[in-house]
Structure formats: structure tokens, C-alpha cells
Amino acid sequence: MKIEKFTLQYLDDVANIEKVCFAHPWSRQDLKNQLDLETSHFLVAVDDGRVVGYMGLQIFSGEGYVTNVAVLPEYRGQGIAQALIKEQMKNDMSFITLEVRQSNAPAINLYTRMGFENVGIRPDFYSDPTENAIIMTYEF
Template identity: 45%
Template sequence: MVVVRSMGYDDIDQIMEIERICFSLPWSKDSLEKELQNELAYYQCAEENGKIIGYMGMWRILDECHITNVAVLPDYRQRGAASMLINKMIEICKCSEIQSMTLEVRESNYPAINLYEKFGFVSAGKRPNYYLKPVEDAIIMWKKI
């Protein structure tokens, strides 16, 4: 059974492995530790039988939440884990009087764009050449809570 729970320092090694597998520019251990120290950051992970299979983060900025990352290990995708993480973050936003959520996504990342659209995020423009390795535009998406 998959459970979603807050992320802690003991989870960082597994999160680094997810980063390494899922992204061309993975976050460092130092960055992840700093995220956990940031009072304005919320980090949740999805765990199955003691193994972390995915995680998601966001920053609160005034009455907005900015999603920093969502990733699920390849062998565990398309089983609802990312949806569970997003639902948890929406719940946190609703309890914290957050008005809207926003994120950037690579314009070729159809699985992620589909995921966000399923949760009511809509495209609101582009950031040209926002990503590196490979260089690519970002689509900016917003959702009203």
C-alpha cells in the first residue's frame, strides 16, 4: 500500500536516488537538506513497503504555492502515486489559506502536463530557454484553489 507522509532527513539518500534517475540535473544533498530547513517549504514523499517511490515539494510565497518538484520512480509510475502527492499538497494549501498553485514544466513533458491538467492546472505562458540539459522552454501553469 502506498502512503504519503512528510519527508525527513533520513529520507534524503532515497530522494537523491530518485532525483538521479528522474532528472538530467539532479538536486544535490545540500540543496535537499536546505529545503528541509526552509520554513516555507513543504515536502511529502510516497512510500510503499518502506521504500520511497516518489516525492513532491512546494514553497509557500505569500498566498501562493510554487511546486518545486514532483517525481516518481519509473517502475512505480501510472499507479496513482503522483496523484496522491498532488492531492496531499492541495489539502495542505486548503488548510493554509493558499489561493493558488503554480509550477513550470518542460514543454515536451506530456506525462507531467497531463497530470497537472487532470488536477485543474492551466497553461499561462512560457519561459523561453528556462531549462538546461537539454535547453527547452518551460510552460507556466496555474491552479486556483
């Protein structure tokens, strides 16, 4: 598996991962728009030429905001999300923060193992089903 910068050649694969992993996926056009944004830092995990996961990150004034971390179900538990996060942590930021569904124990465990701290709750942040988000932040 290789971690690479998200480029146009990976757009269809990333759009597919969105549809598979999220109740409200980003559109193909929304993903394509990320390619031209200076603040956008998206990475893909590629296995045998196939994108199996990706991570979106926006960086504003040295502050990192994770938009999405997604891995195809059949590739979960192989360290792909962790590899993506570690690579993104090489960016120049004072902190990186994200929201995660309160019921997503595997993701919460991963973020906690990587040094993220629970810093708060966003009530009813998610829909389908409605659920609180845990805000997790890593300070550099």
C-alpha cells in the first residue's frame, strides 16, 4: 500500500468510497473542487492501483481540520487510516481536530491511541441516524 496525494486520476475511486462509507457522501464535484484549493490536503491509500481509503484535511493558519477519513469496509483493520493520519500529521500545524460519531468505537480507539484527546461534544451533529459527535484534537 502507498499513500499518495489525491489527484484527478483518483477522483472516481474516492467518490465511490464516499458512497460506500457515508450516509451523506460528498458529491464527485465537491471532491473535485478540493483539487484546486490551497487549503485542501487530501491523501489516498492505494493498494494494487486501487484507492482503498482516503483522508481529507483543511489547513487554515496552521490549524488542521479533518473533513473525512474513510477506508473501504473490506480493508479496515489493516492500519490504513492510521497511515493516512500519520502522513497528514507531517503538515505544519499547531493542532489537528476532527469530529467522530459517538458510536464509532473503532475510530475513537484509533484516535485515542494516536494521542488525540476528547475535547467536547457536538450534540446531534450527525443525521441518519441522529447522533452526537465527539470532538477530538491532537496538539503538536
